[in-house]
Amino acid sequence: MFPVRPVAPVRPHILPPATAVDTRLVHRTDRKDVLPTGITKLDEGHYTVFTQWPADHRRFTDQDGNFLPSLVIESIRQAVILVAHDGLGVPLGHQFLVSTAHHRIDPALLLAPGAPDRLELDVSVHDLKHRRGIPSALEARVVIRADGEIIGTGGGECSVMTPEVYRRLRRGRTETAWPAALAAPLPAPLPPHSVGRTHACDVALSAGDLPGEWLLRADVSNPLMFDHPNDHMPAMVLLDAAQQAAHLTFGPRPFRPFSCVVSCSRYVEFDAPCTVRTDLTEETDGGWTLSVTGHQGGEQVFEILFRGSAGTR
DSSP: OOOOOOOOOOOOOSBOTTSOOOGGGGTOSSGGGOOEEEEEEEETTEEEEEEEOOSSOTTTBOTTSOBOHHHHHHHHHHHHHHIIIIITOOOTTOEEEEEEEEEEEOGGGGSTTTOOOEEEEEEEEEEEEEETTEEEEEEEEEEEEETTEEEEEEEEEEEEEOHHHHHHHHTTHHHHHHHHHHHSOOOOOOOGGGGTOSOGGGOOEEEOSSTTEEEEOOOTTOTTTOSSOOSSOOHHHHHHHHHHHHHHHHTTSOOOOSEEEEEEOSOOOTTSOEEEEEEEEEOTTSOEEEEEEEEETTEEEEEEEEEEOTTOO
């Protein structure tokens, strides 16, 4: 686990813990999807983000009301984006390219009904780079606390681009990809119960050609997964698909990883098939590692690694 840095005298809140955070500061549209409730600057490069986990959110809970690993990653994602905008001065409208995101937490803490709901995420910023006075890349390390106790860690790396740079990088897709995705036919989803979901529109996989292989699908008209237009598959949709592939791989056994690492090497486009595969390695001590990979255009475009130990499945 990352160590907790000594806390300097708390400066005035940037946003007090009880104040609603502007949806734009975490790149969400619907207020019910906003997890942070406030942010405090402790010292240069060190912030605390106050976070509220939802009691009932279809995307982040399973059929028994337990929290999914994706909720931890989404909490970290929103906390880091909030720090970047409200703490580091990244203007609204800039694009974030996430290369890695990760967390480690006792899976028992995600089980209903005893899971925590109010958390504090201590975010420390490292390897901060600037371009023309604006942050252009950073690494974030996160310590997750509940009731003052450390319950997990996480973090990630990302680069930040101006809208103009992003449009050049995407070569016209910013204008064409979303309308085309809305108009494109969508492959039939797998049965929702088979991937741990209750609604067909939340299913991110369709049948593949080989055992242990599926096709990535995402209903872009589903505001739970796409609450604003996009020109590629968001990393959180890839994580949804990975969790569903894990559910298929584990079958009746519970899927309770203690860590998750998301690595994205390329944008996953809407207009080409993306194959999702799993590789489960079981160790003699009862531990396991599940690799979920995505392949598009003959190349691996993402990998999501889950790890668990004996007694967590």
